[in-house]
Amino acid sequence: MKATPELIELLNDALARELRAQAMYAHYAAYVKGIHCLHLKPYFESEAAESVLHAQTVRNALVRLGGIAVTERSTQAIEHSTDYREMLKEALKTERESQAAYQTILPLLKEDEELYDAIEQILFAEERSVEELLQVI
Numbered sequence: 453m454k455a456t457p458e459l460i461e462l463l464n465d466a467l468a469r470e471l472r473a474q475a476m477y478a479h480y481a482a483y484v485k486g487i488h489c490l491h492l493k494p495y496f497e498s499e500a501a502e503s504v505l506h507a508q509t510v511r512n513a514l515v516r517l518g519g520i521a522v523t524e525r526s527t528q529a530i531e532h533s534t535d536y537r538e539m540l541k542e543a544l545k546t547e548r549e550s551q552a553a554y555q556t557i558l559p560l561l562k563e564d565e566e567l568y569d570a571i572e573q574i575l576f577a578e579e580r581s582v583e584e585l586l587q588v589i
């Protein structure tokens with residue numbers, strides 16, 4: 453399929469968000485402490501790893517469509533905190549924004565079944581993350 457500049461921009465925005473999410477989750481995994489550390493540290497670490505995989509998928513989509521993938525993360529600040537509740541709130545905000553970004557992208561990929569499926573899988577993962585976070589916040 454032929455990608456519009458708008459689609460390339462949207463995919464690059466999603467990629468920059470994944471690069472930011474990766475840094476945010478790695479940061480929170482390092483700073484979470486106390487009793488919550490036991491389950492939140494591995495949770496944040498697995499979310500960081502998931503962001504790496506999502507970034508890889510989106511980057512490959514950009515290559516396939518002939519776009520140039522960004523290498524910088526989103527400029528949206530990563531709020532430092534040692535309070536796990538603040539971390540979870542920031543995580544929820546991040547996941548909701550990613551979810552919205554993929555919801556916008558998905559209908560634009562209808563002509564390419566393979567890309568559509570790949571991005572849909574990411575969207576499902578973001579939706580799962582939002583649901584999980586809503587249960588613990």
Ligand SMILES: [Fe+2]
Pocket residue numbers: 470473502503506550574578
């Ligand atoms: Fe993601």
